Amino acid sequence: MIKVLAIVLVFGLLVFIHELGHLLLAKRAGILCREFAIGMGPKVFSFVRGETRYTLRLLPIGGFVRMAGEDPEVIEIQRGQDVGLEFDQDGLVTRIVLTDILHHPHATIVTVEETDLEHNLFIRGTEDGEPVRYALHPQAKILHKNEETQIAPYDRQFGGKTVGQRAAAIFAGPMANFLLAFVLLTGLGLAYGIxxxxxxxxxxxxxxxxxxxxxxxxxxxxxxxxxxxxxxxxxxxxxxxxxxxxxxxxxxxxxxxxxxxxxxxxxxxxxxxxxxxxxxKSVIGAAKYGAVTTYEFSKLIYTMLGQLFTGQVPVQELSGPVGIFKYTGDAAEKGLMILIQWAAALSVNLGIMNLLPLPALDGGRLVFIGIEAVRGRPIDPRKEGMVHFLGFAFLMVLILVVTWNDIQRFFS
Incomplete structure (x- = not known):
């Protein structure tokens, strides 16, 4: 039971801090963050605060921050479609009802001819046969099948921000992991001495x-x-x-x-x-210990990566989720101090791995942002999306390989 609890707490903390870094810098840049999720797969628990839905998902394998504009909007308003519009006291549309319009008696029914939900923010159509054009509130919501989705004007989308703002939002995740390692190790130094x-x-x-x-x-x-x-x-x-x-x-x-x-x-x-x-024991000494040990962990991981790419370390010796879960459980059995050190090392490892210039990772996304900064215009989103998709597929295959290695190593 202690092992399971340790695994859940350690991995939950690492993922939470990583995604929190993305979330805070994205919100600071004014990006609309639709969802902050811990885990993958079906939703177990969720709540909405402000513009963001916070979600706990079933599978404890990572997490994500879903920023507006990163993926195509799943809700589209078609020409000729009847919609219900609700207004604020200034006459701006605050809600667009797409389904069960009759259940919203205060909504004005409009047959759509044209909408612009990103730039000029308007909806144009006919009402009782008469042409109408209404302005949209920048935070207007679309109600579809009892779920509300806030519209995302272009200046609230990921792609609508500067290169620097986007790079900061992406880099913030790995950086948060380095900071977590520093805090854990500094706390260790304060509690146990250096x-x-x-x-x-x-x-x-x-x-x-x-x-x-x-x-x-x-x-x-x-x-x-x-x-x-x-x-x-x-x-x-x-x-x-x-x-x-x-x-x-x-x-x-x-x-x-x-x-x-x-x-x-x-x-x-x-x-x-x-x-x-x-x-x-001293505050300065503990902070120095936290910084130096975080650096030493980083140097060791980069050395091992170099040995991996040069063939000095075979792929068979890599560990995947199964191996990391086992080592985390082993660390928990050795005491809180060892578990905290292991969590700090894992946090550094997560930060470094995400900064590798590989598609689908934060480092790969930073590469595309860097190319955009050099050439002065972004790469075709469809081409970039395809590269990230292929990269993600490769990572999934690699995870399956190292997981199989773990199973053979620990259970054969």
Whole structure:
């Protein structure tokens, strides 16, 4: 149960923060965001606040922000169609009723001849045989089969914004993941302290070699087998190279010095005594730890990507959703600190993967926006849509491959 809860919370948090980044920058640019969704597939729960519907969907595999203009509008008003119009006190159309018009007795029935819902915002037709033309409110809604859809004037659509505004809205998702990793790791540093390099014993693991030998948290290690220790790394190097070998620790405690024999256990072929590195707590230190560790995670992921593309790491070693779920569950079993570190690493990974210049990913969309900035005009939306569709299909195939690898690795 703990594993399942950890998986839901970690993945829910990562996706929520990623999509929230898109949403906030899109709204800041004035883009109409029709839906903010966590998960895919059928709706489980939803509510409307302002102009946006917030949705929880059944399948816990990602999420999305549906911005006006990114996809063709699904509701079209045909010439010759009868519609019901409702007005505000200024005479602007606030609602266009397409179905069950007779159930709206206050609506004015108009036979449509022409509509412009994007630029000039009007609807023209005939009312009782007389020609009429009505102006639309910029936030007018279309009622179709008991569902309301707000119209999207061009200046509220994704494509109606500047290159910079669109790029910012796309980049904000991955950037939010980097910020989440920084916040998680900074919080970890504040709560648990940040690793120090002093030759001092940190927290003991019960029942391990250090505690059995009589070492205590706060003991300063002067030397091991006559070799002076100046840093924590000095201690780690000696212990790691001495599995099952008795070592003579000279300890400083309460102003006095004395010797203690310690025999490291083994973890594989590496010596371990069961003690954590010393830690220190400070706001500045925690923030520095958060920034540095986020950078180190990023550098490691880019290194692994480079090895993947050069063939140094085979595709068979990649993990998909199944593998990531398993590792998240394993991290949860090791404690909250390990789970938070794992969540931060996953958040960095999600940010970097989305920035890859591949179709259907945020990075691929940024490439198209960059090309538009250079050439001075956008690429044909149909061609761009086809590229993203093919890219999405490729990603789905890749996910199936790595998922099959995970199944063979963990369940064979």
């Amino acid at each position: 690793p120090a390099n002093d030759p001092v014993m940190g927290r003991m693991i019960p029942g391990q070699a250090a505690q059995k030998a009589g070492l205590q948290q706060g003991d300063k290690v002067i030397s091991i087998d006559g070799k002076a220790t100046h840093t924590w790394k000095d201690i780690v190097q000696v212990v790691s190279a001495s599995p099952n070998k008795k070592l003579n620790f000279v300890i400083e405690r309460d102003g006095g010095q004395f010797a203690l024999p310690v025999t490291p256990g083994t973890d594989g072929k590496v010596g371990k005594i069961g003690v954590y590195a010393p830690t220190s």
